[in-house]
Amino acid sequence: MDTHLLTEGIAMTTSTVPNRLRGGKTVGLLATAIFSFLGLAEGASASGCGEALPAGRHDLSIQSDGIERSAVYFIPSAYDGKRKLPLVFDFHGSNSHPDGQMNRSRWDEVAEREGFIVMALQGSLDGSVPGTHAWNVPGVNPLPGVSRGNGLDEGQFIADAVETAKKSFCVDPARIYASGYSGGGRMLSQYVCDGHGDFAAAGFVMGLRAGYPEQEDGVWRPLKTSCQPAKPISIIAFSGLKDHVNPFAGGGKPYWQYGGEVAVKRWAELNGCDDRALTDKGEAVTVTTYPGCRAGASVMSYVIADATHDWPGRNIRFRLASTGEDAIREVDATGRMWDFFRSAGGELMAASSAKATCTDTTTTATNNKGGQGTACRQPVKPDLSAPGASEGL
Template sequence: MLAAPLAVAPSVSAVPRDEPGPHESRSQCGLGPGRTTITITSGSRDRTVVVHVPSTGEDARALPLVLDLHGSNSTPNEELMRTRLDQTAQREGFIVAAPQGAIPAPAGFVWNVPFTGTDVAGAPDDVAFLQDLIGTLVDGGCVDGSRVYAAGYSGGGRMVSQFACEHPELVAAIAPVAGLRAGAPLTAGSAVPDPATCIPSRGVRVITFNGTADPVNPFAGGGAPYWGYGALAASQRWAEINGCHTTKDTRVSPNVSLVTHRGCPQNAVVQQYVVNGGGHTWPGGNAAAFPGAGVTTQEISANDLMWSFFEQGRLSRN
């Protein structure tokens, strides 16, 4: 059961909960172990975030943070049910924060991703919201600001991608699943990205996962106007942005291959796992939570792979 909502203003530490039990500990920010729902104010709106703090958290240190953004027409709790990133957080000792979009949709909420149809007058500024969320948890002592990472599914992956385009100084790596973008299509539905819509000031480490039979965001491109260029074009564009010089293809399992773009300054590598026959799903995730979205491969675990990737990089303040 979720705890009562905890009101937290941006850049202000969270209000402490009751003391942990004898076999528990908590991060120094005051959020106790387990799942908590908090609200923060961003752009004069109260925004909802579901946070999981591992029971192995230590009072004396801030923990890594992984954002987990839900897909379109979804919610934070559904996202965690799909990805099980809270279980990985518990095992590996990081905080996972699943924020909620603010644009209502029939089955939940959607994100206001810049340069798409949701980016309309009066829509919430979700780039600013993610800034405020990160600032709240870092400034409040919960999170190590050099170890902030962002994952997202589908529309959440598109939101994470654009956030990295605009604020690479805030995320050490991103992991979009079935949603990597490198800016908007050059024109609606275009097969190439518009370079003017993704101009990060530094390279961003990227790990991403795509199924070749994705029925929502087609692997080869096409689909909805916001999608346009395909999954390989997105990772290739990030490789160009990051200044990578070499590419290596590796067979990981019978139906999974890995494309790695290497030789990138500041080790800003780009890894793309391609699931042959995979659907619009989260590899290794809860297959029952993706009805009608195609195959959810269990040959790899997106959670394990992204966390291993995240651990290899931190933000430099230089």
């Protein structure tokens, strides 16, 4: 692994922030200290509203179960401490870290544009690559080379992080969302399965699960007793047919086994959606939607024909329908996820209805066969600040 990837990601977090929200390796911010300091010393409300904070990405330490845990948070320029903003949690894959994940997903870029907060947490396991980490996902063994010896209670940590964010920032508790990549998606899946109702919607990239894998009569499926969500939750999932790490068809490592389609169908069942799915099959992207879910929830799956285990970035574009005065536009997977979060699963337009708007129009190939998306087959500049696919499983 190129150590430049790690050092660059860490360097991006250095900034001038008030002592009350200073984190990092040397100065830890305990969750209890946040509340007392903000609430008592500065007179802020328990909601975390009160004053503006410096924009940008910052380190943070959170006390969970008597142990200091690490995180990174991003504050948009629009933050004034008065208006309650949405919050998105971003869960890294195995053999990665919070900065590497945010560099990969670019949630901070969308947050700056749309005006919300992002928080990326760090798993407790040491990754097989020095300086990286993985999640201690309940019910399954970690990846080869990742030791479970130092594994902590990740569910408690996530719950503590949610409470810390509510007390530290001006956050709308009804608009807290989460996304997970690969191992982070598996961790997020199990967190929701374990009955935590913190998130209004959740997005998954190459990592959606619906409980522990079990085998019966030679067939792998989710163990139903291992996934009992607290409430219906909107789910959006992105999968790649060329993903050989977490295969959409199933198989792979012992932690995986049942495929992505099985997981999506199980979440449709858990959300009480209609049995019959609506599928729009395109040349590059196939979109499956389950309507009629309880409590207004949505379940949506994007299967990308040429995608491997990478986060679908700017080389894969999704077209958003115009709403009101908003023009038709195209976004990457992160932008599509955000649109899903804020609109409770709003539909996309068919790609054949408008011209593609990729940044490199000379090499754009538009999907005109009914798919709800446009694949921009343009040269993609490598993201030198994000770990590669093999380093974030």
